[in-house]
Each structure stands twice: as structure tokens, then as C-alpha cells.
Amino acid sequence: MFRPLLLIARGLVALVVCCAAAAIVPARADEQGEINRLAAAGQTTEAITRLDQLLAQRPRDPQLRFQKAVILAETQRRAEAKGILTELTVDYPEIPEPHNNLAVIYAAEGDYDRARTALDAALRANPNYAVAHQNMGDIHAQLARLSYQQALKLDPANAAIPPKLTLLRELIKPANAAAARTTP
Numbered sequence: 001m002f003r004p005l006l007l008i009a010r011g012l013v014a015l016v017v018c019c020a021a022a023a024i025v026p027a028r029a030d031e032q033g034e035i036n037r038l039a040a041a042g043q044t045t046e047a048i049t050r051l052d053q054l055l056a057q058r059p060r061d062p063q064l065r066f067q068k069a070v071i072l073a074e075t076q077r078r079a080e081a082k083g084i085l086t087e088l089t090v091d092y093p094e095i096p097e098p099h100n101n102l103a104v105i106y107a108a109e110g111d112y113d114r115a116r117t118a119l120d121a122a123l124r125a126n127p128n129y130a131v132a133h134q135n136m137g138d139i140h141a142q143l144a145r146l147s148y149q150q151a152l153k154l155d156p157a158n159a160a161i162p163p164k165l166t167l168l169r170e171l172i173k174p175a176n177a178a179a180a181r182t183t184p
Contacts, residue, residue, distance in 0.1 A: 031050070031054060032063075032067065034050065035047045035050050035051055035067060035071075036067075038050065039071050039074070044071055044074075044075050047071055048068060048071060048072070051064055051067060051068045051071070052068075055068070060091070062088055062091070062092050062095065062098075065084055065087070065088055066084075066085075066088060066097065066098060066101075068084060069081040069084035069085045069088070069098070069101065070101065072084070073101070073104070073105060078105050078108065078109070081101075081105060082102065082105050085098045085099075085101055085102040085105070086102065089102060089118075089121065093121070093125065094125050095125060096121075096122035096123070096125040096126040096129045096132060097122075099118045099119065099121040099122035099125060099132075100118070100119065100122040100129070100131060100132050100135060102118040103115040103116075103118035103119045103122065103132075103135055103139070104135070106118060107135075107138070107139060107142070112139050112142050112143050112146070115135075115139050116136070116139050116140075116143070119132050119135055119136045119139060123136070138172065141168055141171055141172050142172060144164075144168055145165065145168040145169070145172065148161050148164050148165050148168065149165065152165065
């Protein structure tokens, strides 16, 4: 089972991701525990090396692949993480967590349209996935902020826009995301 983990991107609201992937055959708990311990201790190179060794034995193991993607994303190796998550969404479209974590990366890059598309896929896979619904709300808040900013550029005299922007900025402050989690 995947465990929650914090991921905050530059000035963005941290998007929540959690896992309850019952459809995934889990890697042995002791292996994952050791890899998580190494990653938490900042020994990400060793953690990834261990994951690569396990993946050489079980190349299609979705949980190991997902764990590697999370560690890569946490170490700002987003392109690699994005590649693994994208492959997981193709190989296992019924699992919502890779779609959701892909959305986190897209949002961190400021690509809110692709984040929304990834979250739509997560919600198609599991309409009751509360984390994806929360993330979708965060994405919509970011899109609303961008729309209001554009409206203000086009109509600087519109007095109705600045208060809305102020509310949205307060809503999407990273400090307000204390409960945010991501999936390893």
C-alpha cells in the first residue's frame, strides 16, 4: 500500500495524493520499508539503486515503479518521474494514483490544463477518490486566478476583480496546505 508524503512545488498549493491501490500487487514490505527509510534519510541514490535492482527482477511491478517515480519527483527529477507515471497510466489506467501524481507534477510546472486532464482520468478510474477531488479544486482555483489576472490586465478599472484575486491568493497559499500529501 502506498503511504502519504508531502510535495510542495514552487509557490503552488501542494496537491494531495494518497494511495489505497488494492489492485496493485505489493512489493515485499521489508524491501519497501528499507527503500522508504533510505529515501527519508536523504539517501535517494541508494534508494533508487535498490528500486532498480528490484525492478530488474519485476519490471512491471506497478508499486515499485510508482515508488521510484515518487522518489524522483521529490528529488526534483520531474522529467524522469513524469515518464514513469505516464507509463503507469498507460499500463494500468484503472489505478488512479499515477494519474493523480502526474497531475501534481503538471501543476508544479504550471501546466494546469494537463493537470486537470490527469485528474479527470484519476476520477474516471475512481469517482470516489477524495484526494483527486481536492486536487481538482486546487487546479480550478489556480485556473480561476489566472483568468482573473487576465481579466484585470484587459480591464484594469474593474473594481470587482481585485477582491476576488485576493481571496484566491489566500486560498491557494502554500501555507494553507498543511494537510497536503502525495503518494510514494
